[in-house]
Amino acid sequence: MDELRLRPVEEKDLEYFATFAVERDEVGLTWQGFRDAQAPARRFQEDGYLGTETSRLIVESGGETAGFVCWFVGSFDAKTKFWEIGIGLRPQYRGRGIGWRAQAMLTDYLFQHTPVQRIQAATQPENVAEQKSLLKAGFQFEGVIRACEFRAGDYRDAYLYSRLRSDPSVAIDQ
Numbered sequence: 001m002d003e004l005r006l007r008p009v010e011e012k013d014l015e016y017f018a019t020f021a022v023e024r025d026e027v028g029l030t031w032q033g034f035r036d037a038q039a040p041a042r043r044f045q046e047d048g049y050l051g052t053e054t055s056r057l058i059v060e061s062g063g064e065t066a067g068f069v070c071w072f073v074g075s076f077d078a079k080t081k082f083w084e085i086g087i088g089l090r091p092q093y094r095g096r097g098i099g100w101r102a103q104a105m106l107t108d109y110l111f112q113h114t115p116v117q118r119i120q121a122a123t124q125p126e127n128v129a130e131q132k133s134l135l136k137a138g139f140q141f142e143g144v145i146r147a148c149e150f151r152a153g154d155y156r157d158a159y160l161y162s163r164l165r166s167d168p169s170v171a172i173d174q
Contacts, residue, residue: 002062004101004172006069006109009049013058014040016065025091030124032151059102061131066093069106075121082118083110087130100133101172109136111165120162124147134161138170 009017017040020026043049049056050059054072058065067089074084085106087099107119121139122128136143139161 004056004066004098004105005060006057006102006105009044009056009058011044011070013056013065013068014044015066019027020088030151045140050056057106059087059091059093059098061096061098064089066098067102069102071106071110071119082120083114085110085119085121087133089136095129099130100136103133103139104137104170104172106170108140111151117165119164120160120164122158122160124149125157125159131159131161136170137163138167 002003007063018037019062021035021037023037052073054070056070057066059069067087069085069087071083071085074082076082085103089099089102095097103121108120119132122145125135125144131141140163142160142162145158145160148158149156
C-alpha cells in the first residue's frame with residue numbers, strides 16, 4: 001500500500017485543477033459541464049485554497065498527486081455549523097483504497113482542528129464505489145436527498161452520509 005498523505009495546495013497543482021475544470025474524464029460522475037480554467041489560479045492567489053468557509057487539500061499517494069479532498073461549511077439552523085466534504089481522484093488512482101482513506105484522514109483532521117460536531121458527505125446513487133468508501137471511512141448512511149442536483153439535463157437524487165465527533169475513528173492502515 002502506497003504512503004498516503006494530505007497536503008496544502010501548491011502552485012504546481014494549479015495545472016491539475018485547470019484540467020479538472022475542462023476534462024470530463026478527470027471529473028467522472030459529477031461532471032457538470034465546462035468550468036473557468038483560470039478560477040483555480042485566482043482562488044490560489046486569494047487564500048491558497050485554505051479559506052474559512054471552503055478549502056482543499058491535495059491527496060498524495062506514493063509522492064504523486066492522486067487527487068484532492070475539499071470541505072465547505074453548512075448549517076441547518078444558521079448557528080450550528082457542519083462541514084460537508086468531497087473528493088476528486090484522478091482516474092488512475094480510483095479503485096485502490098485511496099478514496100476512503102483520504103476521506104477518513106480529512107474527517108479526523110477536521111475534528112482535530114475545528115469545533116464542528118458533524119461532518120457529512122453526499123454522493124450519487126449510481127456511485128457505488130463512493131458509497132462503499134464513505135462507509136469504510138466511518139460514515140453512516142442517513143437517507144436520500146430528493147432532486148437536489150441538476151446534472152446531465154435532469155434533477156437527480158443524492159445519498160447523504162455523516163460522521164459525528166462521537167463516532168469512532170477508523171484505522172486507515174487496513
